[in-house]
Amino acid sequence: MGAPLLEVKDLKVEFKRPGGVVHAVNGVNFVLEAGQSLGIVGESGSGKSVTMLSLLGLIGRTGRVVGGSAMFNGVDLVKMAPRELQDVRGRDIAVIFQDPMTSLNPIMKIGAQITESMRMRKIYSAAEAKERAIELLDRVGIPQPAKRLNDYPYQFSGGMRQRVMIALALALKPKLLIADEPTTALDVTVQAQVLDLLESLQDETGMAMIIITHDLGVATNYCDNLAVMYAGEIVEMTSVDRLVEHTSHPYALGLLNSTMEIGHGKTAIQPIPGNPPSALKVHKACPFAPRCRFKSSVCQERKPELATVEPNHLVACFHADTVVKAAQQGDDAAAEVMLNVAQPIHA
Structure with a gap:
């Protein structure tokens, strides 16, 4: 059996605050195999989101990884330079953030946001990127995808914005998708639709997935393994x-x-x-x-x-x-x- 897709060992993350040092992550260890789904559950403030965002250099200037390693495809994410991590983000590891309204650019059309990473990395031509965006919107259940490329985020409901975020995350066919509270502020019916969509997309693409949630019911229904954080x-x-x-x-x-x-x-x-x-x-x-x-x-x-x-x-x-x-x-x-x-x- 080969090496796991992601192996995190003794990860420690701290934040400097006026009141002292916040010890946000204190020696986290876990292994994720290719194609597996892992649920990370716990109360707010337990370190779930910080654990994953720290691996991608997304914890801000006051936060820092003070120990441990995170081997992804044989490379330690913790030791990567910011420019190297920028190449990993989106291409190999994609993230769906908690609130799609604040994650999407409100003054940029949906189509431009989905195709941006494809065009910047020169993976697709402009025409190919547009076709890929239409294909992704269609796959995540957006009606009239070609027409909706020209719409702005405010023209979508909360559930549809989350579907757009999923399409954006899948644009470069990542090996790992991190879904950080993907059903926040959605009603129960839409929550189930979004989670069912993620599950079917994982089955189709073979990507690994980490679902960060405070909802144990979500994790038990949509994950293979669970890590409880406190x-x-x-x-x-x-x-x-x-x-x-x-x-x-x-x-x-x-x-x-x-x-x-x-x-x-x-x-x-x-x-x-x-x-x-x-x-x-x-x-x-x-x-x-x-x-x-x-x-x-x-x-x-x-x-x-x-x-x-x-x-x-x-x-x-x-x-x-x-x-x-x-x-x-x-x-x-x-x-x-x-x-x-x-x-x-x-x-």
């Missing part, structure tokens, strides 16, 4: 099926318990108590411990490492075995399990 770290990573059936981190369990599913009935939603910790501090102990119902003294003394509990299942928790039992036994049995927290599995 306080700038990945705390659980495995396949979608295994995470749902063998949830092993208290934060991941909290996300599942606070998600409403069809047929949920009168079962009470269980929100996660408390708030995320400050990113101005370097955490010496488990950052989730103050909000965790499974914590013990060891959790407040040192930080658990992301360790393998089963093949293709990594968890950063001293009490992963107990969390699995509580998740599988249900809420009633969980109360008793919590009163008798097991000894740490790798204390």
